[in-house]
Amino acid sequence: MSKEATIPSARQVELLEAAYQYALAHGLADLSLRPLASAIGSSPRVLMFLFGNKDGLVKALLARARTDELTVLDHLAQAGQPIGLAPAVEQIWAWLATEEHRPLLRLWAEAYTRSLVEPDGAWAGFARATVNDWLDVLATCQPQPERDSEDGATRRTLALAVLRGALLDLLATDDERRASAAVHHQLALLRVVLTDSRRNADRPARQP
Amino acid sequence: MSKEATIPSARQVELLEAAYQYALAHGLADLSLRPLASAIGSSPRVLMFLFGNKDGLVKALLARARTDELTVLDHLAQAGQPIGLAPAVEQIWAWLATEEHRPLLRLWAEAYTRSLVEPDGAWAGFARATVNDWLDVLATCQPQPERDSEDGATRRTLALAVLRGALLDLLATDDERRASAAVHHQLALLRVVLTDSRRNADRPARQP
DNA sequence: GCGCTACTGAAACAGTCGTGTCAGTCGCAA
DNA sequence: TTGCGACTGACACGACTGTTTCAGTAGCGC
Numbered sequence: 001m002s003k004e005a006t007i008p009s010a011r012q013v014e015l016l017e018a019a020y021q022y023a024l025a026h027g028l029a030d031l032s033l034r035p036l037a038s039a040i041g042s043s044p045r046v047l048m049f050l051f052g053n054k055d056g057l058v059k060a061l062l063a064r065a066r067t068d069e070l071t072v073l074d075h076l077a078q079a080g081q082p083i084g085l086a087p088a089v090e091q092i093w094a095w096l097a098t099e100e101h102r103p104l105l106r107l108w109a110e111a112y113t114r115s116l117v118e119p120d121g122a123w124a125g126f127a128r129a130t131v132n133d134w135l136d137v138l139a140t141c142q143p144q145p146e147r148d149s150e151d152g153a154t155r156r157t158l159a160l161a162v163l164r165g166a167l168l169d170l171l172a173t174d175d176e177r178r179a180s181a182a183v184h185h186q187l188a189l190l191r192v193v194l195t196d197s198r199r200n201a202d203r204p205a206r207q208p
Numbered sequence: 209m210s211k212e213a214t215i216p217s218a219r220q221v222e223l224l225e226a227a228y229q230y231a232l233a234h235g236l237a238d239l240s241l242r243p244l245a246s247a248i249g250s251s252p253r254v255l256m257f258l259f260g261n262k263d264g265l266v267k268a269l270l271a272r273a274r275t276d277e278l279t280v281l282d283h284l285a286q287a288g289q290p291i292g293l294a295p296a297v298e299q300i301w302a303w304l305a306t307e308e309h310r311p312l313l314r315l316w317a318e319a320y321t322r323s324l325v326e327p328d329g330a331w332a333g334f335a336r337a338t339v340n341d342w343l344d345v346l347a348t349c350q351p352q353p354e355r356d357s358e359d360g361a362t363r364r365t366l367a368l369a370v371l372r373g374a375l376l377d378l379l380a381t382d383d384e385r386r387a388s389a390a391v392h393h394q395l396a397l398l399r400v401v402l403t404d405s406r407r408n409a410d411r412p413a414r415q416p
Numbered sequence: 417g418c419g420c421t422a423c424t425g426a427a428a429c430a431g432t433c434g435t436g437t438c439a440g441t442c443g444c445a446a
Numbered sequence: 447t448t449g450c451g452a453c454t455g456a457c458a459c460g461a462c463t464g465t466t467t468c469a470g471t472a473g474c475g476c
Contacts (some may be wrong), residue, residue, distance in 0.1 A: 011453070032433065033433080034434095042454090046453070046455095066344070106325055110325050113314075113321040114318070114321075116379050116380060118235060118238075131377055131381055137385055139411075154390050155393065160388055161369070161373025163367075163373065164373040165369025165372040165374075165376075166373075169365060169368065171324050172338075173339055178362065181363035181365070182363075189401060192401050193401060203303050224421095240463065241465095242463085251424070253426090255463095261464075266437090
């Protein structure tokens, strides 16, 4: 019987929640047990007892952040409804750009790059996991047959890239006007080629 | 006279270069003096003497990485030549996607997000600085009057977002095919709206 | 020779880290 | 009341951290 398979006790989820709030405020990079424990009214001894070791605690925190992110994504994109990629991007961006979500997104970015540099240990696979999480959600927003086509995969990869690139910019510069303008510029681009392809469907392209 | 204003000695640049190679391989997050020093054939004592303290060393390493990045960008985009945003993106992406540049880009990503979480200390302002670096280079690739227009700023912000979003994806999944396809899909998008706007210039749009 | 600057080795400082040990204190079921 | 499982406090261990102290050594202008 592995220790991770045991269901979390009430005290465990309580302390995890407190530790999560602390991590949102202070980051994960130089997280250490004693300051964390004293901040959330606990002790290193108790954290060790409940999470096994520090790695277990960090893993639990990352898992906590990931579920946060996933529930939000599922909600936003109205998962299962093929509303199309562009509306999904618009909704997701509106959520990303909200100021009160910055701590979570900073934490996410930190865990992401950390897992790139240090592929072993508690962070292992976090980056790859979130890429797949987001791509999956975006996929459910695409109508068939686009969803299963290779072109569809390229489209949602691009959509994800725009979202994350703009997010990185936003986190660094706090210039929401410019970042949002870029995202909406992309949405306008997509709209143009859509109407263009419809027009071309009505009338064959001019011969040069 | 501040210590940072002194020109670096020969020994200093030699050790900085060695430490830079070490950081590329091991990351900056849990860099510590003793392992680094022994790996590059030096001692903590000497590093302290040459760089003042650990913060000074890290700052020097970040500055070193930044100049690396900037010289590359200047080279690639043929700085000063208004070749247009799309060709610039294409060239920059070709460089980013090259496998041997991954260590540098991982280091860059690490420093970027770290400076978001911990805005003081050695990392201060690194993220904001690189955003501006890249935006400036992209700006010099834009022809006038696009460059100075607000729309131009939006366009290069979007270009940067696509590049960095795709880069994050690439670093996490190592799926160069998909990431490159996304970037080229965007370039195709831009090409379509260009020809579209040219066609519309010839012939007024249909009335609905 | 002297003095000066640049650099270096060995050892120790005080502090923090994750972790382990030993002893307890609760609440609750039998 | 007893017993048991969940949880906790106090403290110490060894390893590691950045940094400092003291004592040098090599090269070079004079």
